[in-house]
Amino acid sequence: MKATAIIVRWILPLTIVAFAGVAVITLLQLDTIVNNTLYSYGLTFNDVWYVPYLNTIRTTLAMMGLIAVVAIAILAATFFFKATKKNGTAQENGSPKDRHWNTYKLSDGSTIRIKTSLKGVKRLNTYTADGKPVYSVKADNMVEVVDAPRQLMKPNEESQDS
Numbered sequence: 835m836k837a838t839a840i841i842v843r844w845i846l847p848l849t850i851v852a853f854a855g856v857a858v859i860t861l862l863q864l865d866t867i868v869n870n871t872l873y874s875y876g877l878t879f880n881d882v883w884y885v886p887y888l889n890t891i892r893t894t895l896a897m898m899g900l901i902a903v904v905a906i907a908i909l910a911a912t913f914f915f916k917a918t919k920k921n922g923t924a925q926e927n928g929s930p931k932d933r934h935w936n937t938y939k940l941s942d943g944s945t946i947r948i949k950t951s952l953k954g955v956k957r958l959n960t961y962t963a964d965g966k967p968v969y970s971v972k973a974d975n976m977v978e979v980v981d982a983p984r985q986l987m988k989p990n991e992e993s994q995d996s
Contacts, residue, residue, distance in 0.1 A: 843912040850905040854898045861898070865891055935978075943983040949976045 868877075868887065935947045953972040960968040 844909070847905040847909045847912075851902050851909075854902040854905070858895060858898045861891060861894055937980065942986065944979060944986060945981040947978045947980055949978075950974070951976060 935949045937945065937947050939945050951974045953974060955972075956970045958968045958970055962968060
């Protein structure tokens, strides 16, 4: 798995959950300071300041909870559901017989397999900008149609005679 995919699928949601957890703990500490410490210094209860304060605390806790739930849902989705193959992308083949074949699902509904057969390789007396040698390759591509929609198939000659 590429580093970018690991970051997006695991590290980013876990970081969001951690930040939401720290924010909730900090908010609860602030509530403890107001409800315990400030009363000991003479703070008097009044609906004018307490109702907006309580609504702010409740709203912020609810938002942090929703953020944590969404991040956990993203983590669960990446863990339980595999990414689907997109149209025109290579699919990994599991059996040893199919090794070295790349399977592609095309936009017209056809499925093809391609295998490259190496005929020869020659190192040229040329180098890339970063100093790597350049090679000339002779290869044949074998293409096999695995599946095709009926409308793309050649019509039967028997059906044309009738």
